[in-house]
Amino acid sequence: MATPEVLVERLNRGVRKRNARWTFVRDVGFGDALRLRRYRLGNGLTVLTLVDRAAPTVSYHSWFRVGSRHERPGKTGLAHLFEHLMFNATRNHAPGDFDRLMEGAGAEANAATWTDWTYYYENAPRDALPLLIELESDRMANLVLRAPQVSSEKEVVANERKLRVDDDVEGKALELLYEKAFVRHPYRWPTIGSMDDIRGFTVQDCREFYRTHYAPSNATVVIAGDFVESKTLSLMQEHYGRLPRGRRVEQRRPFEEPPQRAERVVRLPAPTPTEKLLLGYRAPSFLDADTPPLVVANEVLFGGQSSRLHRLFCLDSELALSVRGSISPFVDPGLYEMWIFLRKGKKRDDALALLDREIGRLGSEGPTPIELEKAIHQLELSFLHGMETAGGKAEQIGFYETVANDGAAVFERLHAYGRVSARDVKRAVSKHLRPSRRTRIEILRRAS
Amino acid sequence: MSVLVESSDVLPLVDVEIAFASGSLQDPAGREGLALLTGHLMRRGPRGLSQQRFEDRLASLGARVSVQVSMRSTRIRATVLRRNLEPLLGLLADLVWRPALRARDFAKLKRQARAALIARLDDDESLAARCFREALFGEHPYARAQSGAADSLARIGLPEVESFYARHIARGAFLVGVAGDVTDTEAHRLVSTYFPTAKRHKRKDSIVPTTKTRSGRHVVIVDKPERAQTQLFIGTLGARTRDRNLFPLLVSNTVFGGTFSGLLMQEVRAARGWSYSAYSRLLHAKQREAWYMATAPASEYSADCAALQLSLLERWAERGIKKPQLSFAQRYLINSHCFDRDTPSKRMESRLDVELLGIPRSYVEKYDELVGRVRLRDANDATHARISTRDLSIVVVATATEVAGAFERLPGVKSLEVVPFDRG
Numbered sequence: 001m002a003t004p005e006v007l008v009e010r011l012n013r014g015v016r017k018r019n020a021r022w023t024f025v026r027d028v029g030f031g032d033a034l035r036l037r038r039y040r041l042g043n044g045l046t047v048l049t050l051v052d053r054a055a056p057t058v059s060y061h062s063w064f065r066v067g068s069r070h071e072r073p074g075k076t077g078l079a080h081l082f083e084h085l086m087f088n089a090t091r092n093h094a095p096g097d098f099d100r101l102m103e104g105a106g107a108e109a110n111a112a113t114w115t116d117w118t119y120y121y122e123n124a125p126r127d128a129l130p131l132l133i134e135l136e137s138d139r140m141a142n143l144v145l146r147a148p149q150v151s152s153e154k155e156v157v158a159n160e161r162k163l164r165v166d167d168d169v170e171g172k173a174l175e176l177l178y179e180k181a182f183v184r185h186p187y188r189w190p191t192i193g194s195m196d197d198i199r200g201f202t203v204q205d206c207r208e209f210y211r212t213h214y215a216p217s218n219a220t221v222v223i224a225g226d227f228v229e230s231k232t233l234s235l236m237q238e239h240y241g242r243l244p245r246g247r248r249v250e251q252r253r254p255f256e257e258p259p260q261r262a263e264r265v266v267r268l269p270a271p272t273p274t275e276k277l278l279l280g281y282r283a284p285s286f287l288d289a290d291t292p293p294l295v296v297a298n299e300v301l302f303g304g305q306s307s308r309l310h311r312l313f314c315l316d317s318e319l320a321l322s323v324r325g326s327i328s329p330f331v332d333p334g335l336y337e338m339w340i341f342l343r344k345g346k347k348r349d350d351a352l353a354l355l356d357r358e359i360g361r362l363g364s365e366g367p368t369p370i371e372l373e374k375a376i377h378q379l380e381l382s383f384l385h386g387m388e389t390a391g392g393k394a395e396q397i398g399f400y401e402t403v404a405n406d407g408a409a410v411f412e413r414l415h416a417y418g419r420v421s422a423r424d425v426k427r428a429v430s431k432h433l434r435p436s437r438r439t440r441i442e443i444l445r446r447a448s
Numbered sequence: 449m450s451v452l453v454e455s456s457d458v459l460p461l462v463d464v465e466i467a468f469a470s471g472s473l474q475d476p477a478g479r480e481g482l483a484l485l486t487g488h489l490m491r492r493g494p495r496g497l498s499q500q501r502f503e504d505r506l507a508s509l510g511a512r513v514s515v516q517v518s519m520r521s522t523r524i525r526a527t528v529l530r531r532n533l534e535p536l537l538g539l540l541a542d543l544v545w546r547p548a549l550r551a552r553d554f555a556k557l558k559r560q561a562r563a564a565l566i567a568r569l570d571d572d573e574s575l576a577a578r579c580f581r582e583a584l585f586g587e588h589p590y591a592r593a594q595s596g597a598a599d600s601l602a603r604i605g606l607p608e609v610e611s612f613y614a615r616h617i618a619r620g621a622f623l624v625g626v627a628g629d630v631t632d633t634e635a636h637r638l639v640s641t642y643f644p645t646a647k648r649h650k651r652k653d654s655i656v657p658t659t660k661t662r663s664g665r666h667v668v669i670v671d672k673p674e675r676a677q678t679q680l681f682i683g684t685l686g687a688r689t690r691d692r693n694l695f696p697l698l699v700s701n702t703v704f705g706g707t708f709s710g711l712l713m714q715e716v717r718a719a720r721g722w723s724y725s726a727y728s729r730l731l732h733a734k735q736r737e738a739w740y741m742a743t744a745p746a747s748e749y750s751a752d753c754a755a756l757q758l759s760l761l762e763r764w765a766e767r768g769i770k771k772p773q774l775s776f777a778q779r780y781l782i783n784s785h786c787f788d789r790d791t792p793s794k795r796m797e798s799r800l801d802v803e804l805l806g807i808p809r810s811y812v813e814k815y816d817e818l819v820g821r822v823r824l825r826d827a828n829d830a831t832h833a834r835i836s837t838r839d840l841s842i843v844v845v846a847t848a849t850e851v852a853g854a855f856e857r858l859p860g861v862k863s864l865e866v867v868p869f870d871r872g
Contacts, residue, residue, distance in 0.1 A: 055791070162676040
């Protein structure tokens with residue numbers, strides 16, 4: 001098998017168009033047995049390949065550095081609406097072709113949008129890879145945006161919003177949490193957008209968004225699974241090499257979110273059978289050095305049935321049916337979310353006092369050696385589970401590439417968890433999990 | 449064979465499953481939830497270890513254990529870092545053969561189970577799915593919720609759990625599956641060490657009465673306040689596992705609502721934008737299980753969406769599908785089948801289903817052939833024979849005052865009932 005350098009030299013032989021010339025960037029180990037290779041096309045498209053023959057499948061991810069943070073007030077939800085529109089007609093394919101061709105090949109195609117990114121993926125039998133390359137490169141440049149599709153998709157998204165937010169007590173509370181926790185940063189508006197904004201989008205909005213953000217220079221393609229790298233790169237050269245680089249995306253100034261100095265409390269009456277508490281502590285960004293200790297702290301507090309808060313809330317005091325916590329994996333500082341699902345008749349104040357006491361104890365005493373060991377083993381287990389399929393690997397690589405600028409950093413994060421000490425946890429908890437840094441949503445029962 | 453092994457050294461992980469051929473179908477009438485309570489009480493740990501110490505031991509090993517109860521099985525599933533496989537098997541063996549079944553844990557578990565019944569009312573889709581099964585199956589055991597109901601849970605005492613355990617778990621037929629970073633020889637050695645009785649018991653087929661539908665179209669509105677969106681389930685009886693119509697129907701249903709480019713999704717979502725999701729499912733079991741279609745339209749056009757779905761259903765059942773649609777569905781099912789076996793645990797799971805649930809081995813081993821062999825006529829005859837357009841259960845979670853009139857006017861509706869969402 002040719003080295004990446006030789007492969008690129010061969011592929012570039014006779015290629016005059018600059019956009020279609022490959023550059024090999026680097027090759028790093030991905031776990032014990034696999035190699036992650038980084039290539040770049042002349043038009044700026046980054047391609048990461050991970051050959052893994054564990055199953056006769058391939059996963060193809062196209063990540064774009066655009067999410068709801070790139071929107072503005074009055075146009076919230078555009079990134080997400082756009083994700084829907086990307087499954088429509090192109091100059092080369094009629095409406096519905098994309099799904100029909102993908103499904104006929106046995107591929108599962110879907111997409112996701114969040115604050116910092118949007119990605120599209122296909123999990124497919126390995127023989128379908130040429131089709132994936134053709135269709136993905138096509139919709140990156142040739143999407144047709146006309147009124148009927150935009151109008152129909154706006155209705156679908158409006159329905160999705162009703163489903164996930166308006167009629168979903170957790171969705172509604174989360175939206176309120178971010179709205180109250182942030183005053184300047186775009187993280188304050190929901191990725192799905194407000195209903196008024198969704199209803200108000202025009203075809204022109206969509207075309208402008210497409211021209212600005214959908215281009216090779218703003219994208220990374222990750223391919224993981226059972227494929228032949230040389231053939232794949234050659235096909236990509238043929239299809240993506242035709243595409244222009246795209247506009248230079250203007251780098252906005254970093255958003256300066258003022259520090260939070262006092263707890264914010266909001267009450268949300270809802271038609272729900274049980275009360276709930278949702279707390280959001282200001283949390284560091286995904287790449288901040290304090291994030292791994294907080295992730296370990298989260299495992300100590302909320303990780304499974306042996307965790308402190310599960311035991312205290314669900315078994316000992318029986319205040320809650322369940323508890324859960326997670327830290328937003330955002331480019332900029334986000335929130336450490338905590339949910340307490342109270343049992344009927346239990347008091348919010350009792351739950352809050354217990355939570356504060358236990359967080360205070362973790363901040364002053366730190367985790368025990370056994371808790372630390374358990375947390376790190378559980379994180380390792382979760383990590384390995386995420387890597388079971390080609391799709392899981394591609395997703396991790398795409399996420400780390402987009403948020404951390406390094407697809408291979410996924411293993412570094414696992415090692416970082418392993419290096420976290422009890423003192424690190426203590427320090428991070430004391431620093432970040434103070435009541436004055438949190439926003440609290442109290443979900444109250446509203447009688448029907 | 450009672451030990452099933454799927455080896456793969458791709459990741460240092462191992463999945464273990466101990467599967468028993470008893471589930472909620474064995475719940476006595478009026479004691480619904482017994483199988484699940486038994487499984488969850490076992491999960492609280494073996495004798496000699498407090499629940500907390502048991503959980504600590506599992507977490508320290510880098511292991512997770514769950515107990516899942518379905519109608520026909522109880523499955524203890526574990527996943528563990530490869531280096532700790534043997535100590536995990538020791539803990540699992542204790543959990544299975546020497547469960548503590550403590551009175552104190554049982555009391556807490558019952559309170560937790562009752563609290564869970566209340567909390568799940570927040571989830572409209574699962575509420576609609578449960579109410580749909582009740583409407584479709586009536587008094588039949590297939591209507592039973594694995595989790596039971598408040599009154600049935602109240603009737604269950606610890607002696608009943610102990611008795612269920614003794615009869616269905618301690619003396620029940622079971623299988624052990626091991627998948628992941630372990631060789632066949634090593635897996636057999638370990639299983640025979642920790643589960644030496646894994647070959648003794650034979651699975652006994654449970655007797656399940658025939659399922660029947662009510663004649664006509666019956667609407668149930670599950671009334672919940674302030675719903676902007678509705679959850680709509682429309683369905684009838686589908687197929688038996690050993691039904692000769694199963695594969696033809698599977699292919700035909702794929703055309704109707706099994707994919708994004710299926711008729712249902714195209715008409716409801718792509719053409720009208722009425723619902724984010726729109727799909728149909730064909731389930732199968734020993735007796736005829738459910739076939740249903742599910743959408744989530746806004747209240748203002750929920751009844752219009754139901755009417756559209758009914759007309760699509762009639763067109764599908766009466767006119768059938770066309771040859772290109774058949775070929776497309778066959779290609780989709782065959783090509784995507786690789787994702788049913790792309791991890792060792794999925795491969796193990798399908799083999800366990802064969803052994804445990806009496807699913808014909810050919811369904812797994814000759815799936816592509818069985819799908820590919822379906823002819824157009826088979827698919828259309830099966831749809832016509834199995835999918836009734838007349839006898840339908842129509843269940844919608846909605847604010848009744850906003851939708852009741854329009855649902856009552858749907859074609860062929862014989863009855864309309866409004867039930868409160870929190871009726872217990």
